[in-house]
């Protein structure tokens with residue numbers, strides 16, 4: 190095991206001290222890549238996102254450095270409290286770097302072929318303010334901590350990972366292993382894709398029904414209740430031969446196996462809880478067919494609880510609106526939708542009778558029937574226009590409704606006149622847009638009712 194990787198030695202530790210080994214500018218010139226003598230920051234890998242957290246420069250103190258204990262130096266502590274550490278002072282002096290350019294960037298750093306920052310670079314952070322770790326990536330140079338400011342080689346820092354971000358990842362990762370392991374043992378499917386974000390997605394190599402997935406979920410939660418140890422094993426070649434473990438790829442060298450009794454053995458580089466009980470809860474959220482297998486979305490632990498809280502809050506609020514209990518909202522909403530549908534049908538029936546009565550009110554055929562109506566939607570507009578045309582009471586029938594002041598939706602129909610050329614003229618005159626077929630055109634005019642009436646009479650009659 191690499192000595193740097195404190196996250197493997199104790200995944201529950203949240204703070205550490207280390208020395209900056211290297212600091213190089215990132216490719217986008219706004220970031221810097223730091224390597225440290227040791228780290229708790231887990232780099233993105235194995236489906237698990239990178240840790241978040243901060244690095245804080247420790248005050249210069251030979252005692253604290255020798256003992257490796259944060260805050261063990263009384264002088265350093267006093268300096269911190271006064272907010273006047275030597276490091277803070279040196280930051281204010283750093284702009285005197287002779288290499289500094291007009292952009293306050295050190296030309297030697299930017300142009301240095303090796304990309305290594307010079308010791309006088311004014312960008313270097315020496316402040317006791319925590320420096321956010323924006324990303325953590327594994328590389329052939331070791332674990333790279335991405336920051337917005339550089340630090341000098343040899344600087345001692347105190348690192349702190351964001352435990353509220355890390356622990357739910359550990360819960361979810363172990364929860365995913367339990368589900369994948371149980372599916373593998375029962376159906377022989379492999380986990381062929383794994384991604385952690387707001388929800389966990391898990392791609393399995395074979396088909397599964399929702400009921401089968403629910404059985405697996407129930408078994409998985411039994412594994413949680415049993416509070417089984419989650420063992421991290423580094424078996425030698427002979428021991429590895431005897432373990433039937435899951436693995437996404439052929440592995441070389443030392444293999445790290447995550448073992449849960451009666452549930453799973455899996456080669457994994459991620460971080461896990463110590464006992465399955467800490468997973469708290471495993472909940473599958475959805476299942477869909479995906480590349481010959483299925484994609485499951487799921488949540489475990491704290492995230493599953495947050496999800497339940499959101500669903501429960503929403504169901505309770507809907508239940509209060511409908512005067513039913515949260516678990517009875519489905520029936521109540523279905524009832525409401527049916528009522529709404531019945532009302533829509535009634536309204537359509539009343540509209541139809543209104544359209545017919547209006548058409549009947551025209552006693553003789555006109556060259557142009559013009560109707561300005563209130564609060565009609567596009568479907569109603571077209572239905573009414575269609576009915577007027579079919580009634581034969583007008584050579585051309587136009588129905589309009591105002592949606593905003595001086596904005597009118599129109600529908601114009603005729604079985605005797607090709608309307609396409611006329612509507613182009615009308616659109617020009619009335620600041621409109623729209624078109625359609627020879628027998629019916631639809632669109633919008635931006636003009637007042639008087640102007641529309643004048644233009645329609647002039648153009649269509």
Ligand SMILES: [Zn+2]
Pocket residue numbers: 235362366455456457458459
């Ligand atoms: Zn894993």
